[in-house]
């Protein structure tokens with residue numbers, strides 16, 4: 211059997227990591243920011259979306275398999291790539307190298323943001339046993355309080371921008387490393403399209419922060435309570 215050398219192993223690691231960044235993590239991010247932006251439609255619509263998620267069967271298992279494990283793997287591989295100090299296998303021009311550096315910096319920022327974000331939402335929700343219909347009022351209180359301070363707003367604006375940039379730029383890297391966009395023109399056009407995708411997701415996230423900041427209404431459980 212043919213052995214693969216260290217450079218080839220690094221090459222395959224980058225490919226697998228970029229795939230993982232798209233499916234399931236990127237897909238989750240797009241849905242997550244989209245669903246959160248329901249808050250701009252109204253508190254009830256947002257509450258229903260949280261009710262729906264928190265009443266799903268096998269929720270914890272689904273979250274572990276499709277969100278937490280992929281996130282952990284992507285972060286571990288990302289840190290390995292970061293600290294191995296190797297340049298990307300594909301040699302890009304000057305702006306691309308800058309974007310590649312930003313990709314690494316935003317990866318670290320997202321890691322820090324996620325520790326804060328999950329530590330102030332999911333962890334206390336589980337700790338205080340706020341399951342099913344009790345989850346929405348609890349989580350909405352947390353979000354309302356979060357966005358009444360500039361510290362909370364700035365943490366979220368940085369977290370959202372880092373995540374949307376990392377996703378949009380990662381999409382480009384994924385398409386190049388998997389040979390989906392090959393020619394110079396195709397790569398340039400794709401970067402414009404992916405920048406638009408990133409911009410739309412950023413606007414959704416920022417609009418949610420603005421809505422919570424301006425109108426922090428509490429809700430009562432839709433069922434029970």
Ligand code: HEM
Pocket residue numbers: 239242246260263264273277320323324327328331332335345349353366369370373415416418419
């Ligand atoms: C306006 C911005 C955001 C808001 C209002 C928000 C809100 C929330 C809430 C309320 C939860 C708890 C859901 C539950 O337990 O039912 C949650 C979970 C989560 N959020 Fe966010 N989030 C935002 C941005 C982000 C960003 C930018 C990321 C990625 C970097 C992210 C990643 C996650 C992850 C991984 C979970 C855990 C998923 C789960 O357990 O279902 N969030 N978010």
